[in-house]
Amino acid sequence: MPSENSVTLAHCGIMASYKDIRIALDPSYLVDCDFVFVSHAHTDHLHRARKNSAFKGQILASKETCAIARTRGYTIREPIERHDTFELVDTGHIVGSKGLLVGGEIYYTGDISTRKRAFMKPAQLPKVKVLVIESTFGRPDYVFPELTQIVHETNRIISEMYDLGKPVILMGYPLGKAQVLTSLFGHWDPIYVHDSVWKINSVCIELGIELKQAITFSEAEKRGLLDSRPWLMISPLMHARNEFVGKMKRKYGAITIGFSGWATGRRYASMMGLDYAMPMSDHCDFKELVAAVKSCSPDKVYTFHGFAADFAKYLRSVGFDAEPLGAWAENNAEKDGKQEGKTLTLDVFS
Numbered sequence: 001m002p003s004e005n006s007v008t009l010a011h012c013g014i015m016a017s018y019k020d021i022r023i024a025l026d027p028s029y030l031v032d033c034d035f036v037f038v039s040h041a042h043t044d045h046l047h048r049a050r051k052n053s054a055f056k057g058q059i060l061a062s063k064e065t066c067a068i069a070r071t072r073g074y075t076i077r078e079p080i081e082r083h084d085t086f087e088l089v090d091t092g093h094i095v096g097s098k099g100l101l102v103g104g105e106i107y108y109t110g111d112i113s114t115r116k117r118a119f120m121k122p123a124q125l126p127k128v129k130v131l132v133i134e135s136t137f138g139r140p141d142y143v144f145p146e147l148t149q150i151v152h153e154t155n156r157i158i159s160e161m162y163d164l165g166k167p168v169i170l171m172g173y174p175l176g177k178a179q180v181l182t183s184l185f186g187h188w189d190p191i192y193v194h195d196s197v198w199k200i201n202s203v204c205i206e207l208g209i210e211l212k213q214a215i216t217f218s219e220a221e222k223r224g225l226l227d228s229r230p231w232l233m234i235s236p237l238m239h240a241r242n243e244f245v246g247k248m249k250r251k252y253g254a255i256t257i258g259f260s261g262w263a264t265g266r267r268y269a270s271m272m273g274l275d276y277a278m279p280m281s282d283h284c285d286f287k288e289l290v291a292a293v294k295s296c297s298p299d300k301v302y303t304f305h306g307f308a309a310d311f312a313k314y315l316r317s318v319g320f321d322a323e324p325l326g327a328w329a330e331n332n333a334e335k336d337g338k339q340e341g342k343t344l345t346l347d348v349f350s
């Protein structure tokens, strides 16, 4: 007899069944099912509308996700935020990010962070039977330092560089990290934001997030504001070989600090050609992932993204019934990383 609840990996993405309801979780395109859930507005979780799609169901997404998706050129068709069977739960990943609680029994996290970061509140963790959890940093080597330590260290570097007359560029994903960085380091003066960051910051301000409305890089350059004294800029994460970074270094002697969970690895800074790298993420680190699973106290755990196989194996060793979903049975953090890299490039140049 088929079980009442099931979670599988299909071509379009993760599919969940609850009673007679079929739900596509962050699918890459609209498939024939009852509900589609969009957890947040990172492009690897959004879908493009397709002509002749067999999808006749409803789309679940937060209003923030829809607004941010729109500025990135995606339309989420007639989304709903409320339904008797579902609850959209805060996941603390980026502005508007939600997990989906299905019938109080299945919980899909999308991307998740349980750490308070500036205006971002930690994820909520419901108790469930079936937990479908992301495992980007699902290896014990990925444990991040306390946020206060990173903020302290970053402020120290900025202050040192200002004394030397050098501007500093703080780099992170334009959607997520860049808003947290704008909030954490907004007290520095003058502060500029890369045009792509300005676009996302502006939507977030409209959505009620308290962020300093900084001048864009193009505007600052046009007005000749970059020449006179040291400044701080928030920009997307870019390799030192990138034309923009090259120009900032040649013309202004700028120092770069990159913020990424992958910076836990010693080689990250040199690989990216960054002057400094800080292990800071919008995802849970390994310890936080383990604590999140324990909090949900599920009977069954499915892992996806990043080190899914390793994380499931670890969970089994501490007594959980856990398995990676489909293609993630082989750890493919490298592949995920490349996809993220691609997204990043698009974010910078589009």
Ligand SMILES: [Zn+2]
Residues within 6 Å of the ligand: 040, 042, 093, 111
């Ligand atoms: Zn994400």
Ligand SMILES: [Zn+2]
Residues within 6 Å of the ligand: 042, 044, 045, 111
């Ligand atoms: Zn993701």
